[in-house]
Amino acid sequence: MKNIYFIFLLIVLTGCNYTESSPGRGVSKELAEKRFENISSIRYKLHFDIPDDVNSKIEANVEISFALDKRDVIYLDFFHDSINPVYSLIINDVNVKPVILDEHLVIEKGHLKKGTNHLSIKFLAGEQSLNRRDEFLYTLLVPDRARTLFPCFDQPDLKAIYELSLTLPNGWIAMANSNSVEVKSGYMKFAPSEPLPTYLFSFVAGKFKQHRASSADRIITIFHRETEPYRISQCDTIAAQIFSSLEWLEDYTGIPYPFSKYDIAIIPGFQYGGMEHAGATLYADRTLFTGENPTSAERFARAKLIAHETAHMWFGDYVTMKWFDDVWTKEVFANWFAARMVTPLFPEMDHNLAFTDSYFPPAYEEDRTLGANPVQQPLDNLNNAGLVYGNIIYNKAPIVMEMMVEVIGEENFRKGIREYLEKFAFSNATWDNLIEILDSYTEVDLNTWSNVWIKERGRPEVKISMAENGGVKLAQKDPFNRGLEWEQEMLNIVSEDGFIYPNVDGKAYALFITDSLNNDILLERLPHFTPLTRGSLLITLYENMVAGYINPEGFSDAVCDMLLLENDRIVFNRAVSYLASANIRYLQGTSASQRAADALWRISSSTKTGDLRLTAFRSLVRFAWGEEWALLFFDILKNPSKYTGIKLSERDFINLAYESALRNPLLYDEIKRLALTYINGKDRREEFSFIYPALSPDKAVRDSLFRTLLEKENRVVEPWTASALTYLCHYSRSKDAVNYITPALAILPEIQRTGDIFFPRNWLQALLSGQRGDRASLLIIDYLDSAKIHPLLRGKVLQQADHIINPKARR
16 A cells, blocks of 8 residues: 555656646657747846755755746746755746646746746756766756756757856855856856857866966966876967967857857866867866877867867857757867868878868768668657767768868858858757758759758768779669669779779768779778878778678788888878777687787887877787787886887876786786876776776676666766776677676666766667677667667667677678
């Protein structure tokens, strides 16, 4: 009887699910469209009382004003773990008993009026997206997580002005979207923000240091927790790259920076590389702070990330997508512009090659799989919006944008972008809105052209053969048999002795297939092309190997030969990455793998530049196996001064410790002791202590750690969680790790519901990348056959399991 009574009480308190008046869980497109037609002029005045104890609840209140075109029932979004998270509700000066129905606070029609309305709500702040640690916290509300923190209209096209105040523990400081206007002990108040969607509302609070930098009349404050001087000294470089990005965008768009300030916080264990909250951008410490001797690739990646997040101030923050099916529009602009913005910072670099290398390989990783998705994906509810993120929107979309710019012309594209920004300033736009503007600057039918590239999934397969007239013959195939044709320019060259060099400028997007003899010639001649052509052909050859047209051993040996002569950093980095991937996936335990390891060690010990030596060594430790390598890696960890040609950073020593522990089970405790001598900083030591048990030689320890990861309270720092799961499922332990597949997949809907946008993909990648064999394949197929999961989530499984379940990808 007790259980029956509890279930009845819960139904009374929370409301029956999906009644006729229920808006349904999450934020449906229907609800969003209805609210957009009726609600405007939204303003939030928020206060959070943050206690010193991380386990204590956060009391909060919000005053919300908004205008209604007509009187109607209003649903505020509020998804909370507690049964009664709302303490009081005042609607237009009348106290009303709060009613929560299906993740919504119901505001009945009878309490509302046409025109301006006022709500005052006292509530318990939700903590799903209030990332709390002992000494700091930060909000991360993209795409629909504002509703897990406070009652709101959580959709991107209901922009609002935010006024925030915080009560803080002693010694804490805070940063938000706007400037502080009142600061005293234990309290901060911030000025009203510019109009923002809910997912961009942000604050960070805790024990942080501040570094201020200035350029002309602009000031940036960098919040960080670093203690190492060499890392703190990088703040001026970071600020200079932000200033450069802001100036570039102001010049290109003709629009001054549209927000009142630009500050950043660098967060230990932050989930993403960065997040573009207007005036309060957040970055991960691992992406913004490099080692003492960063490679050119690391410096380039940081500059590009800064450019990407800064571009979002115009594309995403100033003009925002109307619905998250178009979230890719902000990401395509950010990545496409980032590639342009870093060009003057790295004048020595071939930026056409950098573009090809940056975007084509990760796009192909997902577009070649059974789970390939279109750039623009249909979205029914914002509680599934996180699933639209992935390599396709971040990497395929900029490739398509580059094609479109070539069709329109650079100057016409710039004119169109300026018109787009002016028309939709501090408002919302769709892809179709953009295409309508750009269409007026060209005679090409952009709608028809973009439909195949944007609204359909997959990449074409282009078979290239010799034509009778001495040219080339192209036969295009749709891998999903829909009869699609992808329009694009392809530059293919025929050599004097009659062999085909496909896509030599790296601009076309496809799987380019030539016959086996032609592939052999390409592998043999690979070192002798220009860097751009080498980079493009290397990508083509790797994709052919994955597709089964090239033998992995032949590919590995050819890349080893190429690397001995290679001095272009971009091509070299791509080659060693592909070499490690080929050996991990196809060649473990073979003589070819030993040859590859020997080649990388020779390069690591050679007279090549330090960048190349370190990059080769990093790839070597990923796949070299056997007693010889185990002892070498341990010796480097123990006696690094013997290996003066390899300049390892703190992060390198940590990764080397992980790989050494896998290969030297009897030295597990000794390796842990050594590793801790290299790690400075409380946050990074905590990270190491969290992950290291995943390397234990004791299966019982690993199994125990895995079970803890199944509980959401143990997955608070998602990058640490993904790293731990990756090592638990390392390819060298696949026979044991296969037992983790079923329970880890079983909680996948919970991973999506409680994790941030990239976490379902990262969880699946960590779980499945090292798995092999028929049993793993059967377990995954059984799950896909029986689980009732959203189609977008199913696609994520198919993408990460492709090497296991796709007959074309298996060996």
